[in-house]
Amino acid sequence: MSDLLERLRDRGWRMTAQRRVVAEVLDGEHVHLTADEVHARAVVKLPEISRATVYNTLGELVTLGEVLEVATDKRAKRYDPNAHRPHHHLVCARCGAIRDVHPSGDPLADLPASERFGFTVSDVEVTYRGVCPNCSAA
Amino acid sequence: MSDLLERLRDRGWRMTAQRRVVAEVLDGEHVHLTADEVHARAVVKLPEISRATVYNTLGELVTLGEVLEVATDKRAKRYDPNAHRPHHHLVCARCGAIRDVHPSGDPLADLPASERFGFTVSDVEVTYRGVCPNCSAA
DNA sequence: TCCTACAATGGACAATGTCTAAGTCAAGTG
DNA sequence: CACTTGACTTAGACATTGTCCATTGTAGGA
CATH class of the missing domain: 3.30.1490.190 (Ferric-uptake regulator, C-terminal dimerisarion domain)
Structure with a gap:
């Protein structure tokens, strides 16, 4: 996942504690968290992180193609970091x-x-x- | 679509003006409305119909297998009346x-x-x- | 026609997501 | 290393979608 941070920096992303934490939370296989779940886990590592930042960061990751939005759940969007292996x-x-x-x-x-x-x-x-x-x- | 109303009556559904209107709105091919769109169209035919009733009715139609929920849109659920032809x-x-x-x-x-x-x-x-x-x- | 169980209503509430104004800070520059 | 600037974060208001509940209304059988 540090690859991810590298790639993002290369693309001109400003590296902040908040973004690092969101990226860390999304690390792993079979990870499919909702935005609020991401926020909940991020808060553990960085208590002052705000909901808006999590939403923004997730949106950016999706735009950059590093994370996929999946619609398996009809209530909330879920985010899948496994974007580079089609599945x-x-x-x-x-x-x-x-x-x-x-x-x-x-x-x-x-x-x-x-x-x-x-x-x-x-x-x-x-x-x-x-x-x-x-x-x-x- | 009147087939639908028949089938529902046979299954013990109480036939009300509201339910009839919801069924009418869902009639057709390539129809994939959100709940609020269904409500908006139903209101035209029956101004006093409430949002709750539309949601209830849609939920019942889904339970009965007469209408499908589809997750093509990540914001709102969409309802597809074409439930009997797999697609x-x-x-x-x-x-x-x-x-x-x-x-x-x-x-x-x-x-x-x-x-x-x-x-x-x-x-x-x-x-x-x-x-x-x-x-x-x- | 009358009864009664089922349905509809409307408004409060919950969950998810978006936006904005103001403050903060990463990182390039000198 | 300090400065500067514009990108980033924040808190909270707001918007959208969906659920729940107490009350009122009514379809359809007796």
């Missing part, structure tokens, strides 16, 4: 747990020209839904 | 226009057991993103 998501319909998954095949190729309605299609987001082992056991 | 969505990244599309192939089959992490996978939602003809012309 999709598997969501538990009961507890909301999210895993990154890598389906075989290319869904983009599955959309014939006749179904594109003149759109220039550039991206696909696939969300699998089901019940996770924990929840199906209970 | 996916193509969204314009600029103007937000949404089309129903029917990709070939079955994305469910593309998720190998090794990528299921013990989940019982039951459903897939595919969202294609791109730029629609109108927006790319501009």
Whole structure:
């Protein structure tokens, strides 16, 4: 993740304690936090960080393509730091747990020209839904 | 769509003017309204209908499987009355226009057991993103 | 027609996200 | 190293979307 900080500095990002903390919080695999969850964790490391800054920083990271917004949850946006390895998501319909998954095949190729309605299609987001082992056991 | 009203009556739904209006508003192809858009259109036909009733009715229609919630928009839930014909969505990244599309192939089959992490996978939602003809012309 | 359970209402509340004005500070410059 | 400047942060007001509840209304059966 320090790679990330490097890349951002190279792109002219001013490096502040707040931004560093947000980047740290987002580090890891299978991380899919909402903005408020990011804020909650950031506050632990840097108590005076404000909500607005977290929202701003997340927005910038998304614009820069370093973090993805995913819509697995219909309430709040979630942020996925794993932006450089293409993947999709598997969501538990009961507890909301999210895993990154890598389906075989290319869904983009599955959309014939006749179904594109003149759109220039550039991206696909696939969300699998089901019940996770924990929840199906209970 | 009157089929819908029939089906609902058969299931013991009490038929009220409000519910009829909500069902009418949702009639059609490529309809993907937010709850507040549904409310706005319902008010035209029945001025005293309340927001709460629209939300309740939409929630019931979803529970009954007559309408789908789709997460193409990251702000608000959208409601898709085309619940009985499986399909996916193509969204314009600029103007937000949404089309129903029917990709070939079955994305469910593309998720190998090794990528299921013990989940019982039951459903897939595919969202294609791109730029629609109108927006790319501009 | 009358009853009653179910539905609708409206307004308070909650959750998520956006904006602004004012203060603060990172980092380049001399 | 101190200075300067414009980008960054802050707190809190505001906006949007969604939920809840107590009260009032009404669909549809007896």
